[in-house]
Amino acid sequence: MSLIQLESITKTFKAKPVNIEALRGVSIQVEAGQIYGIVGYSGAGKSTLIRIINQLETQSSGAVILNGVNLSSLSKPQLRKKRQKIGMIFQHFNLLWSRTIAKNIELPMEIAGVAREIRKKKVRELIDLVGLSGREKDYPSTLSGGQKQRVGIARALANQPDILLCDEATSALDPKTTVSILELLQKINQELGLTIILITHQMEVIQKICHRVAIMSDGQIVEEGEVSEVFSTPKHSITKGFVAGVMGVEVEEELKERLLSLYPDAHLLKLNFAGAITDEPILANVIQKSKAKASIIHASITHVSGKPIGFLIVAIDKKHASGQKEFVSLLKKEGVKVEVIS
Amino acid sequence: MSELWAAIDWTQMAEALKQTLYMSFVSLFYAVIGGTLVGIALYLTQPKGLHPNAVIYRILDIWVNLFRSIPFIILMIIMFPLTKILVGSILGMKAAIPALVLSAVPFFARLTMIAFNEVDKGTIEAVLSMGASTFDVLWKVLLPEAAPALVSAIAVTGINLVGYTSMAGAIGSGGLGNLAYLYGFARRNNVILFFSTAVIVLIVFLIQFVGDFVSRLIDKR
Ligand SMILES: Nc1ncnc2c1ncn2[C@@H]1O[C@H](COP(=O)(O)OP(=O)(O)OP(=O)(O)O)[C@@H](O)[C@H]1O
Numbered sequence: 001m002s003l004i005q006l007e008s009i010t011k012t013f014k015a016k017p018v019n020i021e022a023l024r025g026v027s028i029q030v031e032a033g034q035i036y037g038i039v040g041y042s043g044a045g046k047s048t049l050i051r052i053i054n055q056l057e058t059q060s061s062g063a064v065i066l067n068g069v070n071l072s073s074l075s076k077p078q079l080r081k082k083r084q085k086i087g088m089i090f091q092h093f094n095l096l097w098s099r100t101i102a103k104n105i106e107l108p109m110e111i112a113g114v115a116r117e118i119r120k121k122k123v124r125e126l127i128d129l130v131g132l133s134g135r136e137k138d139y140p141s142t143l144s145g146g147q148k149q150r151v152g153i154a155r156a157l158a159n160q161p162d163i164l165l166c167d168e169a170t171s172a173l174d175p176k177t178t179v180s181i182l183e184l185l186q187k188i189n190q191e192l193g194l195t196i197i198l199i200t201h202q203m204e205v206i207q208k209i210c211h212r213v214a215i216m217s218d219g220q221i222v223e224e225g226e227v228s229e230v231f232s233t234p235k236h237s238i239t240k241g242f243v244a245g246v247m248g249v250e251v252e253e254e255l256k257e258r259l260l261s262l263y264p265d266a267h268l269l270k271l272n273f274a275g276a277i278t279d280e281p282i283l284a285n286v287i288q289k290s291k292a293k294a295s296i297i298h299a300s301i302t303h304v305s306g307k308p309i310g311f312l313i314v315a316i317d318k319k320h321a322s323g324q325k326e327f328v329s330l331l332k333k334e335g336v337k338v339e340v341i342s
Numbered sequence: 343m344s345e346l347w348a349a350i351d352w353t354q355m356a357e358a359l360k361q362t363l364y365m366s367f368v369s370l371f372y373a374v375i376g377g378t379l380v381g382i383a384l385y386l387t388q389p390k391g392l393h394p395n396a397v398i399y400r401i402l403d404i405w406v407n408l409f410r411s412i413p414f415i416i417l418m419i420i421m422f423p424l425t426k427i428l429v430g431s432i433l434g435m436k437a438a439i440p441a442l443v444l445s446a447v448p449f450f451a452r453l454t455m456i457a458f459n460e461v462d463k464g465t466i467e468a469v470l471s472m473g474a475s476t477f478d479v480l481w482k483v484l485l486p487e488a489a490p491a492l493v494s495a496i497a498v499t500g501i502n503l504v505g506y507t508s509m510a511g512a513i514g515s516g517g518l519g520n521l522a523y524l525y526g527f528a529r530r531n532n533v534i535l536f537f538s539t540a541v542i543v544l545i546v547f548l549i550q551f552v553g554d555f556v557s558r559l560i561d562k563r
């Protein structure tokens with residue numbers, strides 16, 4: 001059974017003049033040990049969804065099942081107990097400025113009723129883990145954004161949670177700090193085996209550390225799957241937009257149109273590389289073997305979960321098109337998906 | 343110069359000062375306790391609060407607004423019968439305290455609610471996500487995070503109370519206001535009038551100064 005199961009979650013906010021349907025039947029399953037990303041544009045319902053997982057918000061219908069326990073069946077004290085095992089970090093860190101860094105990290109353990117000596121020991125461990133040794137007695141106002149988020153992470157880990165919820169945890173940080181926070185999250189996932197649900201509107205975040213991804217739009221999940229799969233063959237138009245954004249390319253249709261007008265006398269082929277196959281010099285081999293004179297006119301390759309993925313667009317002059325069939329079949333034999341654009 | 347000072351009976355002045363301080367600080371003490379409790383209730387039961395309760399909120403809200411709008415001097419007169427039951431007399435410094443407290447509680451309650459509402463909602467959400475109870479939220483987040491604002495609120499309320507004791511003095515509760523009115527104004531002793539006023543102003547400045555100082559000291563933002 002999955003660690004986290006969301007079943008047909010809906011959420012309607014009562015509002016005037018019309019009610020807002022923030023979630024319209026969302027179901028996802030997250031396996032233990034995964035980093036699960038949820039990406040979507042502003043207003044898609046991502047925050048609402050993540051806040052339903054720890055019941056800061058209650059769903060209008062549907063069920064949240066954690067480790068086989070339906071959260072709706074819990075009494076209030078039981079729910080509070082459960083929340084102690086679900087860490088959460090926030091876009092704006094939400095630290096208490098009235099407490100020192102050490103005291104901020106201690107707070108969840110105070111709430112859980114952990115003995116003082118154990119608390120102190122755990123705080124020292126966590127401060128080391130997030131790389132803030134020496135800052136224990138400082139107040140949050142003296143820290144940079146990245147350091148504040150490290151405190152947020154340490155605090156979220158204090159009660160040894162099974163799940164860590166991250167709502168736009170890197171959205172307020174610069175790119176370099178974002179990378180360091182993401183690496184910290186990845187380390188936590190690997191070393192502590194923590195399951196992480198991560199919400200973002202930055203596809204780069206998903207690309208860097210997530211195993212699976214769900215794409216949300218307008219209160220629904222429009223696409224879901226392994227990150228490498230979604231990146232190499234996005235299906236929904238919103239997903240394509242996100243993927244194109246991160247690959248640094250134009251939206252596919254626009255790109256095709258532009259290339260067609262630039263190369264009116266050529267056949268254009270799009271070669272999709274996905275997964276490990278890109279490690280081999282396939283293209284060089286195929287171009288050598290076939291008689292087609294193919295020239296690369298556009299390329300986009302990136303790495304997702306450590307695997308190279310991407311595509312090339314090659315042009316073959318219509319006058320020398322004789323070798324094209326062979327060229328295509330050789331590529332297909334190597335596992336490259338070929339799409340004839342013109 | 344020495345003739346001027348001679349117009350002041352120093353034991354009388356010291357007694358009046360003592361009475362003013364007693365009335366102000368005893369009523370401040372009760373007002374802060376009562377006002378904090380009412381403020382917490384207002385905060386929790388307000389719409390979208392942690393425990394929304396329209397009935398309780400509405401009753402407290404109306405009560406607070408009502409008693410804040412009754413002028414103190416009138417409140418004190420209306421309360422004479424109740425004061426008589428509580429204190430046994432309507433004269434003297436103890437007799438002023440019920441009215442002083444009752445006028446300051448709603449004021450402090452409102453300031454408490456405002457101070458709590460100013461606490462970052464995100465931090466409250468963060469502690470709720472840790473499994474905090476309402477008591478935890480109050481004790482570990484709202485009170486410490488709102489502490490600088492609450493200290494300022496205590497100072498402002500204290501200053502109000504010093505002002506009210508002077509009014510109460512005019513209708514027989516003693517203190518510097520009583521001295522200023524009875525000896526300074528009614529008996530046309532301008533030296534006493536000005537001197538007691540100066541002492542009152544000094545007390546107000548002192549409260550403000552200490553309040554600002556402490557508030558800044560505990561503010562780690
Ligand atoms: N408490 C609320 N009351 C009313 N409407 C709400 C409330 N919370 C969220 N909404 C609405 O629900 C929809 C989804 O909001 P949500 O915050 O979940 O989006 P999001 O995907 O997290 O967006 P962002 O990327 O901007 O954070 C929005 O239309 C929002 O206005």
Ligand SMILES: [Mg+2]
Nearest residue numbers: 046047048168
């Ligand atoms: Mg959001």
